[in-house]
Amino acid sequence: MLFFEARRTRLSGTATPSPLNLYQLRRTCSTCSLSELCLPMGLESGDMQRLEELVALRGPVNEGDHLFRVGDPLRVLYAVRGGFFKSYLVEANGREQVLGFHLPGELIGLDAIWPEQHQCNAVALNTASVCELPYAGLSDLGRQVPGLQHSMLRLLSKELALSHSLAGDYSAEERVAGFLLSLSSRMKARGHSETHLTLAMSRRDIANYLRLATETVSRVFSRFEQDGLVSVDRREVMLRDLEKLGQIGRCFTVG
Amino acid sequence: MLFFEARRTRLSGTATPSPLNLYQLRRTCSTCSLSELCLPMGLESGDMQRLEELVALRGPVNEGDHLFRVGDPLRVLYAVRGGFFKSYLVEANGREQVLGFHLPGELIGLDAIWPEQHQCNAVALNTASVCELPYAGLSDLGRQVPGLQHSMLRLLSKELALSHSLAGDYSAEERVAGFLLSLSSRMKARGHSETHLTLAMSRRDIANYLRLATETVSRVFSRFEQDGLVSVDRREVMLRDLEKLGQIGRCFTVG
DNA sequence: GGCCCGCATTGACCTGAATCAGGTTTCCCG
DNA sequence: CGGGAAACCTGATTCAGGTCAATGCGGGCC
Incomplete structure (x- = not known):
């Protein structure tokens, strides 16, 4: 029931000064497919299989349910199977900032890859279902398969790209x-x-x-x-x- | 003598449609200190020393000189010793987009961490000098010292944060x-x-x-x-x- | 069914910043 | 030294998008 009026009050108006909030700046949206994570970086089929073995299914996620919230430790990455998610931030003054939407087939949670704590909230927009990828296992695998590390970096760098596209002065x-x-x-x-x-x-x-x-x-x-x-x-x-x-x-x- | 008028022509006007340009989206600015790279991630002194051994000095950089351009392979990261740099992109239509400024003590080149090709141009704003950190050595070291990997991720994630701060609708x-x-x-x-x-x-x-x-x-x-x-x-x-x-x-x- | 609440649309109006059109200063180079 | 091109500043005007306000619409709930 929070965050209704999400508009920013302008400086000139009756601005409520919000203190500096670091989290407010760490706006990350993770819109990447699972296959993108594995396939293009040339994982060998053995590694692929080991990756798949890590995946766990999870029961249905109801509209309004959160996958994680700011500050939660990074336990798993989520691959969306069905439904839509959005990730967002609540700024110090209570205003909401939507960071991205996540469609079926995409990966959520990369925002937390460092420092292994989630930097945003992720909530289901409708009834949804997800797979869970335990980060510990992924991390182990990453140490053995350099390609996976690179995939992560690549996805992060793609995030960066996406975030930049919102920064421009577009009409x-x-x-x-x-x-x-x-x-x-x-x-x-x-x-x-x-x-x-x-x-x-x-x-x-x-x-x-x-x-x-x-x-x-x-x-x-x-x-x-x-x-x-x-x-x-x-x-x-x-x-x-x-x-x-x-x-x-x-x-x-x-x- | 390029990029004089860098303004965006509005949709309504006599807009010159610029084709989709992926690079245009990969706007990265690397404003992070060298010490930040090494110190906070708890590198042991031995590792620190090995890092320092990699550093090579480089002759003066004149105003207008480029450290690298879009598409150049990632050979070294640069630590600014003196002078200012800016990183920028030239969009398909010839307009320039400034991504960031780099002050003495900061690191330039992280934008290229994947796919090991520079995604932007970096140019000296005045007479400057830099240190070079060979990426290959850094990469080797990173494999042995997980903290370094994390530092990189951390810096990238900081980039992301910074880029987001430009995205908001600020006056x-x-x-x-x-x-x-x-x-x-x-x-x-x-x-x-x-x-x-x-x-x-x-x-x-x-x-x-x-x-x-x-x-x-x-x-x-x-x-x-x-x-x-x-x-x-x-x-x-x-x-x-x-x-x-x-x-x-x-x-x-x-x- | 009828009420209510939140979402969505539309119009009237206002405002911040872009644009246009000067002007001055600084600096480079012949 | 003088011409010219940048860089910088300032004012007038325009315009995209925000704000305010009114209305319509659909869905849940008693």
């Missing part, structure tokens, strides 16, 4: 288009339709993530719909003109 | 104040005055880094001066009220 339309395309390509990579999206997150989460006002997100959706780029019905979104969307939002599209 | 004043404070605290950490700064970078570089217009940076400087927060004379800046600056710019201040 609202670029941001929204890029967001939609990113979801689209990630869904496609998992074998889903690339044109039909069901957004699991609210407009507010999207806006917060993109650092826009919810009203702006709404308006951009409407404008896109008017221009025939998309069809929107509540949280069902149909991408009608990937080409044009790409022209607008290319800056956001990370693999 | 021009917050950005500028934070920028000054960041320089101040970094200079102080190296034993310099924390109130008297000599900016090695142009207003344009600052603006580009903070994602503002140069005019805005200028105006904020003037406003701060009027309010008695700073005294500015060209590139000489005197911080007169750290307290108030801190209230304004706290969000930026990373260790």
